[in-house]
Amino acid sequence: MKYVCRRVLAGLATMLLVSFLTFAAFSLISGDTATAMLGTAATPERLAALRAELGLDRPLPVRYGEWLLGFFSGDLGVSTSYKQPVWELLAPKIRLTLWLSLVSFALITVVSIPLGLWSAGRRRFEGGRTALNQLGMAVPPFFTGILLSWVFGVGLKWFVPGQFPDARQDFAGAAVYLLFAAVALSIPRIAMTVRMLRSTVQEELGKDYVRTAISRGNDRGQVLRRHVLKNALPPVVTFLAQTMAEIVAGSIVVEQVFVIPGLGRMLVTSIGGRDYPVVQAIVVILALWVVLAGTAADLINQRLDPRLRLGGAA
Amino acid sequence: MKRGNGFFIAGLALTGLLAALILLGFFWTPYDPNAMAAGPKFDGPSLAHWMGTDNFGRDIFSRVLKGAGTTASIALATLAIGAVCGCLAGALTGYFGGPVDELLMRLNDALTAFPSILLALVVISILEPGKKRNVILALGLVFIPSFARVSRTAFASLREVNYIKSARLMGASSPRILAVHMLPNTAPVLLPALTIGFNNAVLAEASMSFLGIGVTPPDASLGYMLSEAQGMLFAAPWYAAGTGLVIVWMVFGVGLIGEGLRRRDREVL
Numbered sequence: 001m002k003y004v005c006r007r008v009l010a011g012l013a014t015m016l017l018v019s020f021l022t023f024a025a026f027s028l029i030s031g032d033t034a035t036a037m038l039g040t041a042a043t044p045e046r047l048a049a050l051r052a053e054l055g056l057d058r059p060l061p062v063r064y065g066e067w068l069l070g071f072f073s074g075d076l077g078v079s080t081s082y083k084q085p086v087w088e089l090l091a092p093k094i095r096l097t098l099w100l101s102l103v104s105f106a107l108i109t110v111v112s113i114p115l116g117l118w119s120a121g122r123r124r125f126e127g128g129r130t131a132l133n134q135l136g137m138a139v140p141p142f143f144t145g146i147l148l149s150w151v152f153g154v155g156l157k158w159f160v161p162g163q164f165p166d167a168r169q170d171f172a173g174a175a176v177y178l179l180f181a182a183v184a185l186s187i188p189r190i191a192m193t194v195r196m197l198r199s200t201v202q203e204e205l206g207k208d209y210v211r212t213a214i215s216r217g218n219d220r221g222q223v224l225r226r227h228v229l230k231n232a233l234p235p236v237v238t239f240l241a242q243t244m245a246e247i248v249a250g251s252i253v254v255e256q257v258f259v260i261p262g263l264g265r266m267l268v269t270s271i272g273g274r275d276y277p278v279v280q281a282i283v284v285i286l287a288l289w290v291v292l293a294g295t296a297a298d299l300i301n302q303r304l305d306p307r308l309r310l311g312g313a314a
Numbered sequence: 315m316k317r318g319n320g321f322f323i324a325g326l327a328l329t330g331l332l333a334a335l336i337l338l339g340f341f342w343t344p345y346d347p348n349a350m351a352a353g354p355k356f357d358g359p360s361l362a363h364w365m366g367t368d369n370f371g372r373d374i375f376s377r378v379l380k381g382a383g384t385t386a387s388i389a390l391a392t393l394a395i396g397a398v399c400g401c402l403a404g405a406l407t408g409y410f411g412g413p414v415d416e417l418l419m420r421l422n423d424a425l426t427a428f429p430s431i432l433l434a435l436v437v438i439s440i441l442e443p444g445k446k447r448n449v450i451l452a453l454g455l456v457f458i459p460s461f462a463r464v465s466r467t468a469f470a471s472l473r474e475v476n477y478i479k480s481a482r483l484m485g486a487s488s489p490r491i492l493a494v495h496m497l498p499n500t501a502p503v504l505l506p507a508l509t510i511g512f513n514n515a516v517l518a519e520a521s522m523s524f525l526g527i528g529v530t531p532p533d534a535s536l537g538y539m540l541s542e543a544q545g546m547l548f549a550a551p552w553y554a555a556g557t558g559l560v561i562v563w564m565v566f567g568v569g570l571i572g573e574g575l576r577r578r579d580r581e582v583l
């Protein structure tokens with residue numbers, strides 16, 4: 001229990017640190033915001049007036065504190081290019097990106113764990129499988145995305161590339177669409193997870209307890225599932241949490257390929273339009289999501305591995 | 315190579331061929347990559363245009379050669395920044411240790427947990443998107459922590475080894491120990507890390523250019539070309555296929571080299 005509290009507190013501290021660093025980084029350039037907004041109409045007086053209006057003339061910690069309070073009360077400021085509250089702008093997009101990353105995560109877990117176990121127990125065609133694995137890691141999600149839209153969208157007409165159906169009107173259509181985006185996002189990650197699980201399991205298979213279990217007449221498959229998997233899982237859980245970070249990054253690209261109106265697409269547009277309040281909010285939200293995944297992974301590992309509960313290292 | 319290693323040789327062959335094509339592309343391409351109407355519009359792959367032509371009748375093969383050159387050179391420059399700064403930081407902290415080491419590694423942990431593309435996007439949005447120099451700088455900065463971590467572990471593991479101790483006793487200076495005695499022995503760890511770093515750099519640059527925040531015309535990179543190709547998926551699917559396959563080729567080849575390097579060292583041990 002003590003461990004859980006410590007880990008949650010550490011997670012919170014990381015979140016605070018991340019949000020402060022993001023805030024500070026964007027404050028460094030906020031002088032530019034006023035200049036950029038006024039453009040050629042900028043005079044020293046008007047710049048000062050705008051900075052006062054945007055609250056840019058006060059010290060950094062004060063602004064950070066206010067922004068943080070606003071973050072939790074749903075007031076993230078106003079988008080400079082849409083002239084709309086940031087929260088209103090982002091709320092519908094958050095759900096979409098969350099779904100995309102959860103579906104991808106489920107896909108990666110469900111496919112790569114059995115595949116990794118299967119691959120670890122086999123010696124034949126090892127070279128071929130390794131080459132295939134490298135190939136899987138080499139295909140960028142945006143290329144897979146384009147290929148999928150071409151084959152299943154243009155060719156088979158299972159979905160219309162570039163038109164994300166409204167989930168309230170066409171739930172099945174939206175689900176299929178998201179699934180294809182998730183597949184494009186997952187392939188390189190699946191290859192990496194399989195590779196990681198394979199080497200962990202093989203290392204575990206060489207240990208004494210496995211030999212003992214097999215020499216006592218246990219079935220090989222059963223030893224793999226009952227004994228080895230249990231010991232090989234914690235590093236994989238940690239790896240999957242890092243995968244969450246990569247999924248978040250990948251979703252930025254994949255949303256662009258499939259024209260899904262999520263956070264990633266919004267981020268790209270806002271960077272192009274130098275809409276810093278929006279960029280800042282999205283970066284912090286995505287970072288929190290990643291920190292949350294990391295904290296969850298540590299808590300799960302602590303349940304899986306009793307050695308961690310006693311404060312030792314696994 | 316001491317032992318015949320299929321992965322290494324296959325990777326070297328793939329990468330060598332592509333590198334030769336890219337080098338050729340710097341000096342000569344079948345057509346001017348930006349010339350409109352080098353052939354008919356939306357012409358499929360043929361002997362005259364190996365990868366077909368696009369909506370302006372530009373020769374895609376010539377464009378891909380140039381684009382691959384841009385992507386590869388950005389990746390190499392990124393790698394140079396990331397690897398040199400990262401390894402220097404890792405070597406110093408790993409060798410000397412102390413509170414600076416602790417602090418830097420904590421910072422490093424926080425940074426490596428952050429998705430690299432997101433970080434690069436933040437850096438580039440601060441620097442100003444669309445410039446080649448800024449893309450290199452942003453990606454280079456983002457790649458420093460991972461190299462620092464890898465090389466720190468490698469250097470720290472050598473700190474108490476006997477031959478290092480004996481070199482120290484013989485009065486060798488710290489820079490000499492780091493450069494002459496330790497660096498060559500970290501190669502089994504650092505070389506595969508370099509191949510992984512190169513691949514990550516290629517993919518990151520391609521992603522950023524695909525998003526339109528990386529390199530912008532006139533010097534098109536493979537990522538930007540893919541985003542162009544996506545718009546012509548109906549009329550010219552070969553554009554996307556050719557461009558994408560070259561990215562896969564590049565990453566796959568270097569990935570195989572890395573795999574070969576790792577296996578060779580495992581056999582030596």
